[in-house]
Amino acid sequence: MDVVGIRKWTFGLSALLFLASIVTLAIPPALTPGIDFSGGAAFTMTFADVLDPALVEKTLSDIGHPESIVQPSVEADGAYGKSYFIRVGELAPTLRDTNGNIETPGGRENVESALNALSPATVTGFDTVSGIIAGENVRNAAIAVVVAAFAILIYVTWAFRRVPSPFRYGTSAIIALIHDTVIVLGLFSILGKVVDFEVNAMFITGVLTIIGYSVNDTIVVFDRVRENIARFPTLTITEIVNLSVHETIARSLNTSITLLIVVVALMLFAATSIQPLLYVLVAGVVVGTYSSIFIATFTLVAWENGEIRNVASRIPIIGPKRAV
Numbered sequence: 001m002d003v004v005g006i007r008k009w010t011f012g013l014s015a016l017l018f019l020a021s022i023v024t025l026a027i028p029p030a031l032t033p034g035i036d037f038s039g040g041a042a043f044t045m046t047f048a049d050v051l052d053p054a055l056v057e058k059t060l061s062d063i064g065h066p067e068s069i070v071q072p073s074v075e076a077d078g079a080y081g082k083s084y085f086i087r088v089g090e091l092a093p094t095l096r097d098t099n100g101n102i103e104t105p106g107g108r109e110n111v112e113s114a115l116n117a118l119s120p121a122t123v124t125g126f127d128t129v130s131g132i133i134a135g136e137n138v139r140n141a142a143i144a145v146v147v148a149a150f151a152i153l154i155y156v157t158w159a160f161r162r163v164p165s166p167f168r169y170g171t172s173a174i175i176a177l178i179h180d181t182v183i184v185l186g187l188f189s190i191l192g193k194v195v196d197f198e199v200n201a202m203f204i205t206g207v208l209t210i211i212g213y214s215v216n217d218t219i220v221v222f223d224r225v226r227e228n229i230a231r232f233p234t235l236t237i238t239e240i241v242n243l244s245v246h247e248t249i250a251r252s253l254n255t256s257i258t259l260l261i262v263v264v265a266l267m268l269f270a271a272t273s274i275q276p277l278l279y280v281l282v283a284g285v286v287v288g289t290y291s292s293i294f295i296a297t298f299t300l301v302a303w304e305n306g307e308i309r310n311v312a313s314r315i316p317i318i319g320p321k322r323a324v
Contacts, residue, residue, distance in 0.1 A: 003249075004242045007298035014179055014295055021186020024193070031185065032192030034200035034276075035087065035129050037138050041108065043086040044125030050080050051118055063114050065089060069196065083124070086111075087198075091128065141204040145181070148208060149174055152215050159219070163226050168303050173218045176296035180214045180287045181207060187283055202277040209277075210284025217255075217292035221248050225297070237304040241297050249293060256289040 025031075035042045053070045060068040065088040073081035091107025105113070108126070115121050157170035184207065191197035224244040232240060260282065267278045302308050 001246075002242060003245050003293075004238050004298060004301055007294070007302065010294040010298060011302075014183075014291075017183050017186070018179060021182045021189070024186050024189045025182075027189075027193070029192065031189055031199045032196060033138075034198035034203070035127060037141075037199065039129050040087060040089045041091050041111075041126070041128040043088075043111065043123060044083065045086060045115065045121045045123050046083045047115075047119040047121045048082070049119040050082055051084070053080070053084070055118065056084065056086070056115065059114050059118060060086070060088060060111065063110055065111070071196070086115075141201075144204070144208060145211070148211055149177060152177065152211070156215070156219065156222070160222060160226060163229055165304070168300060169222050172296045172299040172303065173215055173222070175299050176218055176291040177211055177214055179291050179295050180210060180284060183287050184210060184280060184283050188280070197279075198276075200276055202274055203280055206277040206280025206284065209281060210288055213259075213284060214288035214291060217252055217288060218296040220252065221245060221292055221297050222300075224248050225300070238301055241301050245293055245297060252289055252293060256285050259285055 051072075053072050056070045057068055060066075060070070067089050069087040071085040073083040073085075075081050088107075088111060091111070094106030094109060108128075112121070112123060153170045153174050155170075156173045157166050160166040160169040163169070188197060188199060188203070192199070221244055224247055225241055228235070228240045228244050232243075235243070263278050263281045263285070267275065267282075270278065299308075
């Protein structure tokens, strides 16, 4: 089967998904920031009774938290459970005397007191992040992604230094990496707008993980391309890539399916704190497996065959200017 022959269709599909992701990311908010990136406090509380989320939100608004987000757990029959995840803005500090006793209740005490008036509650989880730390987290996350991409470009170029045009291998891997990252971010941008899915530090960990996974899969295919170039010097790059994809596609699919089984199992039984990481891994494994086969290697073929240059020459800004 001529797998490489379908590259125009895969490029078209990827371009459509990529542009859709760019559009949704351009609509504020690009991503719904969690507590790690926006600052504030998060409570996980279990009440003695099932409460209407609207009543909880009104109670919080009455004590100065109109921006609060209340997410109740859902039972198997679709009814609300007694456990609630509650997000509020930054809380006033608690003032204590020299003996450590509360002198002036802070924001946390006010929230807990107001909610306990609705129904006796137990706080099973509490996290708080200041606005300054949240800003640093955003900057550090962006730096981590950029540094990872740059390091991968250098490494792949060096690793394939013995083949013609090694820089093209590194650049093709980065193109696939950007493809994966933007589409995954676009997916979670939509989820943030539709179901208020929040991104946090675990989400960024997931993004960095799928970057590594995507590049790992890409290098497996590229390594087989390198071997086949030496074994079959008379074949064209299109024939070599087609052969290499056939030889590695089973390995890539088996690895991805095995990983997905493990991640789905974790989603069913793991703590809620790592759920954002698992959601990103599921999306990233699917997109990364696709891109390593149909984007990175096909980009290499298009580049080697001059197709990218031909497309670029048709763009008025990039292409050669006609004499007037």
